[in-house]
Amino acid sequence: MRPFRSRSWPDDLLIVSLSARGLHVKLATLRTWCSNNFILVNLVKTIILIYGKIVSPLPIFRLGTTRISVKTEEKYVGVILRTDTQNMFADHYKAKARTARQCGHRIWAIEDMTGRLRPKELKQLYMARVDCHLIHGCEIPPDSEDMHVKHLCKVQINFLRQMLNIHRHSMIVPLFTETGIKPLQVCRLLLVLSHLMHWLGRSNDMYARAALNSSIELAANSKKSLPQELPFQCPILVLMMFTTIGDIEDYSKLVHKLMLEWLQGEIDSSEKLYLLHDHREPQKDKGPAQVISCMRHYLMVKTQKHQEAITSIKLSTHLLALEILRYVNHGNQPVPRSDRLCRFCRKEVESPEHALITYTSSDEVLQLRVIFLERLFTDLPDLQCQMAELSITELLKAIIYPRSSITLVAKFMYQVLEVFYAVPCTNLMLEASPD
Numbered sequence: 001m002r003p004f005r006s007r008s009w010p011d012d013l014l015i016v017s018l019s020a021r022g023l024h025v026k027l028a029t030l031r032t033w034c035s036n037n038f039i040l041v042n043l044v045k046t047i048i049l050i051y052g053k054i055v056s057p058l059p060i061f062r063l064g065t066t067r068i069s070v071k072t073e074e075k076y077v078g079v080i081l082r083t084d085t086q087n088m089f090a091d092h093y094k095a096k097a098r099t100a101r102q103c104g105h106r107i108w109a110i111e112d113m114t115g116r117l118r119p120k121e122l123k124q125l126y127m128a129r130v131d132c133h134l135i136h137g138c139e140i141p142p143d144s145e146d147m148h149v150k151h152l153c154k155v156q157i158n159f160l161r162q163m164l165n166i167h168r169h170s171m172i173v174p175l176f177t178e179t180g181i182k183p184l185q186v187c188r189l190l191l192v193l194s195h196l197m198h199w200l201g202r203s204n205d206m207y208a209r210a211a212l213n214s215s216i217e218l219a220a221n222s223k224k225s226l227p228q229e230l231p232f233q234c235p236i237l238v239l240m241m242f243t244t245i246g247d248i249e250d251y252s253k254l255v256h257k258l259m260l261e262w263l264q265g266e267i268d269s270s271e272k273l274y275l276l277h278d279h280r281e282p283q284k285d286k287g288p289a290q291v292i293s294c295m296r297h298y299l300m301v302k303t304q305k306h307q308e309a310i311t312s313i314k315l316s317t318h319l320l321a322l323e324i325l326r327y328v329n330h331g332n333q334p335v336p337r338s339d340r341l342c343r344f345c346r347k348e349v350e351s352p353e354h355a356l357i358t359y360t361s362s363d364e365v366l367q368l369r370v371i372f373l374e375r376l377f378t379d380l381p382d383l384q385c386q387m388a389e390l391s392i393t394e395l396l397k398a399i400i401y402p403r404s405s406i407t408l409v410a411k412f413m414y415q416v417l418e419v420f421y422a423v424p425c426t427n428l429m430l431e432a433s434p435d
Contacts, residue, residue: 012077020059023048031064047071049083079137089141090148097151100133104159118307119299122163123179130159131187138188139195144229149185156184164299165308166317169327173266174273174315180294186259192230193252197245260292272316272323275352275397282403297403301410309414310400313352319421321350343423353392355416365419372412379405 015030017023034041041063048061048070061068072084073091080092107125111117117125134152143149160175161168176183182190202209212226219227267276280288282297298314301307312318321343325335342350345361359365376399377384383398390398399409 014076020055020061023061024059027061027063027068043068047074049074049081051083051088079140087141087145087148089137092137092141093148093151096133096136097155100130100152100155101158103129103133104155104162108162116304118302118304119163119179120295123181123295126159126163126181130155134184135188135191138191142192142226142229143185143188149188153184156181164311164315166311166315170315170317171266171270171272173263173270174276177263177267177276177293178296178299178311178315182293183259186255189255190252193248193255197248197252200243200245200248264292274393275314275316275400279397280401282401288401298400298406298410301407303407303411303414306407306410306414309417310406310410312417313356313413314400318352318417320352320355320417322352343420350420352413353396355420356413357392357395362419365416368412368415368419372408375408376405379408 013030015023015026017026030041033039043063043066046063046068048068049072050058050070058070061070073080073082075081079089080095082088082091085091104126107122107129110125134156157172157175158168160179160181161170163179164175175181196212199208199212204210204213215225216227218225267273267279279290281291281294283289296314298310299307301310316323321335321340322337325332325340327334337349340349342348342354342359342361345359348354348358355365356369380402386398387395400406
């Protein structure tokens with residue numbers, strides 16, 4: 001194996017040494033090489049980082065006649081490094097989270113000039129301008145500590161909630177199943193595994209593979225290295241000299257499969273997300289199929305208010321009694337489900353099914369429903385024949401399912417919700433609270 005002396009990029013040079021004496025020699029060699037090649041070193045940006053136990057007094061390092069300062073923090077090819085923290089990349093996580101958040105704010109500022117952007121467009125901007133910072137450098141330090149990667153995850157979750165215009169207490173899993181965006185920790189892990197496959201594909205005389213082999217040797221000797229930290233992300237993956245690309249590829253597929261199973265399991269076990277249970281996605285020229293994570297067709301509705309209304313129904317972030325009386329709020333205790341009655345008729349639980357299908361106490365809602373069903377059955381005559389066989393919840397799902405009528409459905413939901421929201425929520429809470 002060739003000894004590693006330095007690493008050069010177009011405008012950055014890294015020199016590595018295991019001793020102060022070795023660094024003195026390498027600095028002298030660098031000065032000679034620069035003189036012979038007519039290269040000027042930017043001495044202001046030239047610094048030294050010392051990892052491990054620091055001797056006292058510190059040695060003095062010079063490049064020519066200029067003394068080089070010893071620092072505890074520096075950025076190299078975009079990655080922030082520190083020498084005085086347990087995790088040398090801790091500040092890098094925070095800096096990237098801050099940058100990603102600022103990029104997200106710039107995206108929302110665009111709407112001041114363009115008007116509200118649709119989720120599809122916001123997803124494209126997220127992948128182009130925010131995600132790149134959230135995954136930056138993820139192949140260098142595996143996420144061995146949740147406390148650091150959580151800064152990044154919070155940025156992703158906040159952006160997706162704002163993209164769908166749902167409140168900050170909404171469930172997290174639908175953010176991924178309804179948009180097709182992977183959870184950040186899974187995404188970062190898959191990128192680490194893809195880089196491992198790249199490194200394993202190099203020959204042993206290349207620096208990338210030599211560095212990986214050296215890390216594996218360090219891990220075998222219980223030294224801190226990438227293979228030693230990887231099990232925090234991959235509990236059943238043991239990286240050894242005889243690990244092959246096929247092993248990593250199989251593990252990547254397993255990670256992706258487990259992610260989808262976890263997402264679906266969270267959906268199926270949630271009482272709030274009952275409208276997402278047994279969901280089938282329309283397929284072109286095929287029968288409906290279960291697609292656990294993708295950009296859903298109801299998010300493509302062009303009118304913002306209509307799209308947000310149907311999203312709130314699907315994700316249970318609406319302001320009907322079924323949801324707003326579920327939680328403690330301003331001293332009001334949670335109300336049992338059977339007591340979350342309609343604010344108008346006071347006979348049935350005020351759920352989306354009740355408001356959209358069975359509520360009959362308002363002439364305005366009845367008129368909206370008649371007009372809606374007349375147009376819906378014109379577009380979907382088969383649905384009218386199936387109504388008698390479906391439960392109310394199944395009927396609501398069947399109404400939302402077709403792509404062709406989703407714009408009509410979203411508009412109807414918006415109009416009905418506006419009628420219900422006209423009655424202040426505070427009045428509803430006071431009526432539901434005990435004497």
